[in-house]
Amino acid sequence: MTLKRRLYIILIFILLINISGICYGNSAEPPSILIIVPNAPGDLEISIGTDNTYTKAKEIDKLVEKHYIFYSREMEGASNNTINVKTNGDSYELDFENPASRYQNIYTLNLKSKTLSLGKSTLRSIVLVSLRIIITLIIEGIVFYLFGFRDRKSWKIFILINLLTQGALNIWINGLFPMQSYLFIGLIALEILIVIVESITLVSRVQEHNKIRRFLFVLSANFLSLVVGGYILTVLPY
Incomplete structure (x- = not known):
């Protein structure tokens, strides 16, 4: 399976899990x-x-x-x-x-x-989604560099997979009510999925360094972006 086809499948899978259904349960009044x-x-x-x-x-x-x-x-x-x-x-x-x-x-x-x-302003949604994606790319890009990745092909794969995963994640966040009570539960669940997706892609496609270092990068970068991104969501709107 080619990288392009694999990424398409990953993107479709992430978007499918974001389709919400009706759920009933006890919760604080929104x-x-x-x-x-x-x-x-x-x-x-x-x-x-x-x-x-x-x-x-x-x-x-x-x-x-x-x-x-x-x-x-x-x-x-x-x-x-x-x-x-x-x-x-x-x-x-x-x-x-x-x-x-x-x-x-x-x-x-x-x-x-x-x-x-x-509703929300379309321009507002575009700006906030783009801002969160850029911040994530900067954070994970710094970690990627610190882990010693220098090859241009490695960086192309890194940027492409992050644009897909973080784009899907932030589109999901943008579709939520700005006062969503269970945002961080869903965010953690999706971050786990993103770790799996990025681990499979980067470990199998990036050729620099050994597989253990590539996997450790994915864990480190996503943990850091989860912490920073979670804080940003408490301060800035979404």
Whole structure:
């Protein structure tokens, strides 16, 4: 089997396991509505409802953006589907349609145009996915170099397999709700799969050094990228 065909099979397998199904179980109540606000000012306040029946959103700072969360139990007390925005002495209201479901609804607030749109920004997704892939390539590339790999062919295989595995992983992460409770459980499970995939590919295709060193590189690089990547996911949005 050629390397190209093997990589195609690996990519299809990783994408297939990311297809989610319906699962029921006891868990903490997820946010009913999450509003993403890029470059949100420090004094920004968002509430839902009118008159005396309104609820203020819980705020979470993600460095480049802020998340404003309304839980379903709080939504029940709001008088209508009106978002109240207050910032820099300005105050205005935005109406929005009833959520398609009562479970994990995402909106994006544009402060400049004063508009509220359903879902995540496509540009935001592209930037965040690309950023995480680049950071992973830099981290694992440094480890690859420290393990003594210098051959151009070795680096081509390394970059190609990481673009495939990390691309699939980060596309999966991007498809999750930004407040996913079980993110790190799924992340660890997929990292184990990635270690298996990369071990098979790099050990069999890279010719530099012995197989033990190649395998140890895969373990070391993925452990380091898991730790750093996990930390990044707690600080930056996804």
